[in-house]
Amino acid sequence: MIHNFLNVARTDEELAERKRIFKGMNIHKVDPTFVDKHCGRYSVIFINLKDVRPTTLDEFRHSMAQAIFMVTKAWRHAISDTSKTELNDIRDRLNQMKRKMYDNLNASVAIPEELVKYLSKYHNAKCIVLVDEFDAPVISAPEGIREE
Numbered sequence: 001m002i003h004n005f006l007n008v009a010r011t012d013e014e015l016a017e018r019k020r021i022f023k024g025m026n027i028h029k030v031d032p033t034f035v036d037k038h039c040g041r042y043s044v045i046f047i048n049l050k051d052v053r054p055t056t057l058d059e060f061r062h063s064m065a066q067a068i069f070m071v072t073k074a075w076r077h078a079i080s081d082t083s084k085t086e087l088n089d090i091r092d093r094l095n096q097m098k099r100k101m102y103d104n105l106n107a108s109v110a111i112p113e114e115l116v117k118y119l120s121k122y123h124n125a126k127c128i129v130l131v132d133e134f135d136a137p138v139i140s141a142p143e144g145i146r147e148e
């Protein structure tokens with residue numbers, strides 16, 4: 001729900017509908033200006049890890065890398081609005097990072113970091129990263145993987 005509240009609206013109609021919905025909720029009652037100030041104003045990178053349920057360390061790395069890389073699909077419209085040169089540069093960097101991710105999980109952090117920088121610049125506003133079900137991979141992993 002917070003993702004829908006904060007995330008950039010693509011049209012004025014979409015923004016108006018979101019504000020209408022949230023103005024009926026407690027958040028508006030507590031601070032009537034909050035909805036107008038923040039609704040639909042930020043780029044939100046939403047990473048959901050609920051389906052990352054590895055049985056091996058390699059599967060964990062692959063699943064985490066895939067979950068993190070999937071966030072780029074959600075922002076295709078913003079990336080496609082860029083100039084051809086900048087678009088190719090972004091695609092090249094993301095593809096390089098994706099290849100590295102499968103070998104080195106730490107490299108997967110670079111994708112959201114790169115996307116945060118780009119979206120902040122693109123929308124001229126802060127970018128927010130939300131991670132849902134962040135504990136699912138650890139809880140569902142066999143004990144040997146958790147230790148690694």
